[in-house]
Amino acid sequence: xSLNPKIDQKKIIFGYILAFTSALGYGTGTVLTKHLxxxxxxxxxxxxxxxxxxxxxxxxxxxxxxxxxxxxxxPKKEVTNAIFAGISSALGVNSLFIGLKLxxxxxxxxxxxxxxxxxILVIKLFYGKLEKITLQTILGSFLIVSGxxxxxxxxx
Amino acid sequence: MSGIIISLIASIGFGTSSVxxxxxxxxxxxxxxxxxxxxxxTVVTLFxxxxxxxxxxxxxxxxxxWLLLFWIAILTYFFGRLLNYTSVxxxxxxxxxxxxxxxxxxxxxxxxxxMDEKITIPILIGTILIVLGIILITREKTDVIKSKN
Numbered sequence: 001x002s003l004n005p006k007i008d009q010k011k012i013i014f015g016y017i018l019a020f021t022s023a024l025g026y027g028t029g030t031v032l033t034k035h036l037x038x039x040x041x042x043x044x045x046x047x048x049x050x051x052x053x054x055x056x057x058x059x060x061x062x063x064x065x066x067x068x069x070x071x072x073x074x075p076k077k078e079v080t081n082a083i084f085a086g087i088s089s090a091l092g093v094n095s096l097f098i099g100l101k102l103x104x105x106x107x108x109x110x111x112x113x114x115x116x117x118x119x120i121l122v123i124k125l126f127y128g129k130l131e132k133i134t135l136q137t138i139l140g141s142f143l144i145v146s147g148x149x150x151x152x153x154x155x156x
Numbered sequence: 157m158s159g160i161i162i163s164l165i166a167s168i169g170f171g172t173s174s175v176x177x178x179x180x181x182x183x184x185x186x187x188x189x190x191x192x193x194x195x196x197x198t199v200v201t202l203f204x205x206x207x208x209x210x211x212x213x214x215x216x217x218x219x220x221x222w223l224l225l226f227w228i229a230i231l232t233y234f235f236g237r238l239l240n241y242t243s244v245x246x247x248x249x250x251x252x253x254x255x256x257x258x259x260x261x262x263x264x265x266x267x268x269x270x271m272d273e274k275i276t277i278p279i280l281i282g283t284i285l286i287v288l289g290i291i292l293i294t295r296e297k298t299d300v301i302k303s304k305n
Contacts, residue, residue, distance in 0.1 A: 015246025016294060018239045019255040025235025027262025029228050031271065036224045042213050048205040049217070050225045051198040054233025058194055062187035069188045081180035082189045085173045086196025089237070092169025093197075094204050095162050103159020109260075111163035116257040118171025120250055127175060131248050136296045141254040143289030147282040148260050154278030155264060 043097040051090075110149040116141045171253070177241045178249040186242040193241075194233060251293055258286050 033050075037043055070079070092115070099108040120141055123131055173193075180189045217225075243252040261283060267273040
């Protein structure tokens with residue numbers, strides 16, 4: 001905990017702005033992906049090639065600092081977890097594409113969008129020390145997931 | 157049934173990704189975690205594409221498709237994943253992930269603005285539920301996470 005509450009408050013607001021900007025990025029990216037898949041109906045290839053481009057773009061900005069970070073901090077467990085983050089994310093995207101082929105969009109998409117509840121469950125069950133999860137956070141997540149499920153069922 | 161199970165696996169994949177990222181950022185910067193996770197995702201997805209895609213498909217990529225792929229990469233990985241992980245570092249995974257989960261709402265709004273899709277009652281009800289959820293989460297006191305940035 002920081003000693004300066006004003007700096008803390010700024011960091012929290014900045015964190016929320018980043019989270020909303022990220023959701024906006026994912027959201028507009030999804031619309032473009034849907035548009036592209038209408039022209040070029042191969043979602044896994046689209047995902048693979050866009051990942052290569054994304055990796056190259058992030059490398060331009062972060063490769064030098066990442067190498068410094070790895071040399072300075074010598075993280076081992078943390079690198080393994082970053083690798084798992086990448087595997088989970090790829091598993092998520094590719095399973096969703098396969099799920100969409102096997103089930104109607106109105107079923108597959110809402111099921112996949114329950115992921116914030118999975119996050120809370122995983123923290124609660126396996127990483128209790130990582131973060132405190134309150135009833136308010138759980139209720140808020142339920143409301144958000146209910147809203148998303150409502151939107152995805154009726155727009156798909 | 158198999159479609160639902162596979163979609164549930166997708167949910168588990170998306171849901172655990174930020175938790176792993178959060179643990180990795182205890183000692184690394186968000187840029188490093190994003191880069192390592194992107195390299196891994198690329199390897200896994202290219203492996204999947206070898207199994208599920210005919211190599212001839214790669215030759216069908218024209219200039220228009222490359223341009224769209226470039227913008228998708230910028231939006232999804234530069235703005236999406238990098239800022240997702242950075243926000244996890246600032247406000248924690250349990251608060252950042254539900255907000256990232258509002259992505260379909262932003263997709264609907266974008267489609268309404270740019271693709272002439274119509275606002276329907278389910279979209280309005282869903283939006284109200286999401287806004288209430290966001291109010292509940294953001295009004296709660298947040299412990300500031302020690303940041304590597």
